Amino acid sequence: MENYLSLFETYDVPAAFWVNIQLSFWAAIFALVIGTVLALFRISPIPSLQWFGAAYVNIFRNTPLTIILAFGFLGLFSVMQISLASDLNASLFRIAILGLALYHAAFVCEAIRSGVNTVPLGQAEAARAIGLSFLPAARLIILPQAFRGAIAPLGNVLIALIKNSTVAAAGSVATESSGLMKTMIEFRSDLVVPIFLTFALGFVILVIPIGLLTTWASRRLAVAR
Amino acid sequence: MSAQQVLFDAPGPRARRIILLGNIVGVLIAVAVLAWILSALAGKGQLAASMWTPFLESRTWEFFILPGLVNTLKAAGISIVTAVLFGLIFGVGRLSHSAPIRAVAGSVVEVLRAVPVLLMMIFFWLALGSSGAVKPQDAPLIAVVVALTLYNGSVIAELVRSGVHGLPRGQREAGMAIGLTRNQSLRNIEVPQALIAMLPALVSQFVVILKDSALGFIITYPELLQFTRRLGVGEGNVIPSLLVAAAIFILINFALSTLATRLSVLLSFRTKGRKPVAPGPLVPEAAAT
Numbered sequence: 071m072e073n074y075l076s077l078f079e080t081y082d083v084p085a086a087f088w089v090n091i092q093l094s095f096w097a098a099i100f101a102l103v104i105g106t107v108l109a110l111f112r113i114s115p116i117p118s119l120q121w122f123g124a125a126y127v128n129i130f131r132n133t134p135l136t137i138i139l140a141f142g143f144l145g146l147f148s149v150m151q152i153s154l155a156s157d158l159n160a161s162l163f164r165i166a167i168l169g170l171a172l173y174h175a176a177f178v179c180e181a182i183r184s185g186v187n188t189v190p191l192g193q194a195e196a197a198r199a200i201g202l203s204f205l206p207a208a209r210l211i212i213l214p215q216a217f218r219g220a221i222a223p224l225g226n227v228l229i230a231l232i233k234n235s236t237v238a239a240a241g242s243v244a245t246e247s248s249g250l251m252k253t254m255i256e257f258r259s260d261l262v263v264p265i266f267l268t269f270a271l272g273f274v275i276l277v278i279p280i281g282l283l284t285t286w287a288s289r290r291l292a293v294a295r
Numbered sequence: 296m297s298a299q300q301v302l303f304d305a306p307g308p309r310a311r312r313i314i315l316l317g318n319i320v321g322v323l324i325a326v327a328v329l330a331w332i333l334s335a336l337a338g339k340g341q342l343a344a345s346m347w348t349p350f351l352e353s354r355t356w357e358f359f360i361l362p363g364l365v366n367t368l369k370a371a372g373i374s375i376v377t378a379v380l381f382g383l384i385f386g387v388g389r390l391s392h393s394a395p396i397r398a399v400a401g402s403v404v405e406v407l408r409a410v411p412v413l414l415m416m417i418f419f420w421l422a423l424g425s426s427g428a429v430k431p432q433d434a435p436l437i438a439v440v441v442a443l444t445l446y447n448g449s450v451i452a453e454l455v456r457s458g459v460h461g462l463p464r465g466q467r468e469a470g471m472a473i474g475l476t477r478n479q480s481l482r483n484i485e486v487p488q489a490l491i492a493m494l495p496a497l498v499s500q501f502v503v504i505l506k507d508s509a510l511g512f513i514i515t516y517p518e519l520l521q522f523t524r525r526l527g528v529g530e531g532n533v534i535p536s537l538l539v540a541a542a543i544f545i546l547i548n549f550a551l552s553t554l555a556t557r558l559s560v561l562l563s564f565r566t567k568g569r570k571p572v573a574p575g576p577l578v579p580e581a582a583a584t
Contacts, residue, residue: 137520269414
């Protein structure tokens with residue numbers, strides 16, 4: 071037991087989780103913005119935008135996240151020498167956020183589209199009947215209802231995003247939790263199972279409340295019909 | 296986009312002009328972005344012929360891409376079989392009539408779905424490697440398969456459960472009426488129908504397994520990404536190599552996703568189940584995953 075507790079003096083486990091939370095937070099915001107724009111593209115009347123939205127979703131949804139994040143490090147950072155901050159680690163961190171956001175934006179787009187499908191036909195027809203064109207109808211009538219209908223799928227995307235933030239290890243973000251777990255196990259191979267259970271429990275604690283919260287919110291905020 | 300577009304009216308002359316204008320602007324922006332990316336790549340010499348000619352040589356495919364692809368498909372293939380088995384066992388466990396079995400299966404599934412696959416992979420890799428239970432060179436493959444099985448098996452267990460819950464109650468009642476026990480009716484009547492109903496979602500889950508097998512890259516499993524990175528480092532063409540690897544994944548996964556959509560259309564009349572009552576969708580549904 072003392073052995074186990076001494077781990078927490080040597081290694082800063084909460085700091086590693088904090089890195090994952092920060093990665094997830096920023097990636098979630100960017101993914102929500104990009105995904106909403108993509109969803110608007112896909113339901114817009116303009117064919118080139120529809121095509122762009124569909125192509126984006128199909129490409130990013132079918133590419134392994136590992137490749138995207140490894141590309142961020144090996145391609146963007148090493149070969150293209152793109153750095154998003156003056157500091158090396160901050161730059162890798164931001165590139166990982168970019169990769170996570172681009173990947174999950176495809177799933178956000180599909181979640182919002184499924185939300186749009188919960189809006190009854192009559193709402194769109196009524197919006198047109200009072201003379202709203204596409205953008206005002208989307209902004210005032212369709213999207214507010216669609217977001218409320220999309221809470222559950224968006225929550226699932228957020229949960230996936232938090233778990234996937236561990237893949238940032240492929241983008242050389244060394245401070246996040248999967249990297250720290252690997253280091254800890256390598257140095258303390260006598261405590262393999264307790265170390266793993268600690269990290270697993272950390273994610274269970276992060277993820278399960280979000281699942282419960284989004285389920286509750288999706289019921290609470292669902293448009294009564 | 297053949298289905299009805301209900302979000303906007305059939306365009307009149309003015310709307311048609313706006314759409315045409317929007318179309319032109321959209322294409323111009325897309326072309327501009329593409330040109331910007333290509334010029335950035337060209338600026339670093341990534342578009343030079345020497346970067347791409349390795350992909351025309353047979354040795355690149357023979358020694359790098361195909362062995363990597365074989366390993367990826369091997370890990371994904373084994374995981375698909377074991378995950379389906381795991382999912383069936385725990386899915387039926389969650390539906391079991393005995394409360395303790397239900398509770399155990401339920402908590403196992405919930406916890407495994409909340410733990411990142413990568414953490415499980417790293418754990419099994421290091422634990423198996425240091426325990427000496429398996430040959431060190433086998434540890435990465437086993438870790439990939441076990442982690443993918445536990446996670447995706449749990450997701451499949453949920454699919455089985457929701458598939459059975461989606462069946463009309465009459466199916467089980469009919470089973471009881473002809474004298475089957477609860478478990479017999481589950482095994483012989485409900486789960487087989489649920490399997491057909493969940494087939495499209497199951498195929499979509501195979502896409503997830505195939506994508507997540509690339510996580511093996513992080514634990515040194517020699518799958519496609521690992522091999523293409525080696526190729527890229529050896530030939531000095533990391534970006535083209537990664538793009539080719541991504542393209543291969545996209546092709547396979549796109550084929551699987553298309554299959555899933557086809558299946559969902561094909562099988563929609565094969566099961567007894569609530570048909571979605573139609574206030575037609577606002578958006579023509581494409582490849583819902």
